[in-house]
Amino acid sequence: MPNPTAAMLVIGDEILSGRTRDSNTHHLACALTAAGIDLAEARVVRDDASAIANAVQALSAAHTYVFTSGGIGPTHDDITADAVARAFGAAIDIRDDARAILAAHYVRAGIEMNAARLRMARIPEGATLIENPVSAAPGFIIRNVHVMAGVPKIFEAMxxxxxPTLTGGAPLISRSMDVYRGEGDIAGPLGDLAARYPQLSFGSYPFQRGGVYGANVVARGQDEGALDAAMADLTERFA
Structure with a gap:
């Protein structure tokens, strides 16, 4: 039975302009791989409500789970919550449970609960809150879409x-081997290996070390026995 699939939607002009580097997709990919969920797609969209809503609709229909990062803060350009609500035709307003979480946090911190901060309590109707142990402002889940913060520390906590609430499959296992030949020399044997082990995927990643060319060959799959056999074949071929 195939693993569930997931998509990542990164939201923000700052990512597309190059001002901010996205690390959240890498973190999510590692976490999902360990959980047996295949991250099958990743997109980056600008801070535009229509672009966000269209991407959410498409990814939600195509995958088991969708994760978003960015755009749920207190400023005018934080429009993700409204765009996700629009994608599903859901009403959105300040919710009492989210307001209570924020109010308690700001009281403890001695910070004023102003109108801007209250924007972070706006949650689409029917959504479930995602805990934020770092800065309190919650994310939320609506249908199969998990809407989370863009700040890496907060995203990772969410x-x-x-x-633990997601249903995964078999974790993906990988094996790798450095082969000190050019990719042109290993392409044919690697193709033969891929045909012999159709349940596995193979990748070749070239390098140059000390003037010597080679490639790191990586095999991935869920069948540990097949992986071991494939790497033994590879070792024999390129000993």
Missing amino acids: VASVL
Whole structure:
């Protein structure tokens, strides 16, 4: 039975302009791989409500789970919550449970609960809150879409709280080997290996070390016995 699939939607002009580097997709990919969920697609969209809503609709229909990062803060350009609500035709407003979480946090911190901060309590109707142990402002889950913060530390904490609630499959296992030949020399044998082990996927990643060319060959799959056999074949071929 195939693993569930997931998609990542990264939201923000700052990512597309190059001002901010996205690390959240890498973190999510590692976490999902360990949980037996295949991250099958990743997109980056600008801070535009229509672009966000269209991407959410498409990814939600295509995958078991969708994760978003960015755009749920207190400023005018934080429009993700509204765009996700629009994608599903859901009403959105300040919710009492989210307001209570924020109010308690700001009282403890001695910070004023102003109108901007209250925007982070706006949650689409029917959504479930995602805990934020770092800065309190919650993410939310609506249908199969998990809407989370863009700040990496907060995103990672939210992923940790969500993962135990997801149904995964068999974790992906990988084996790798450095082959000191050019990719042109290994392409044919590697193709033969891929045909012999159709349940596995193979990748070749070239390098140059000390003037010597080679490639790191990686085999991935869920069948540990097949992986071991494939790497033994590879070792024999390129000993």
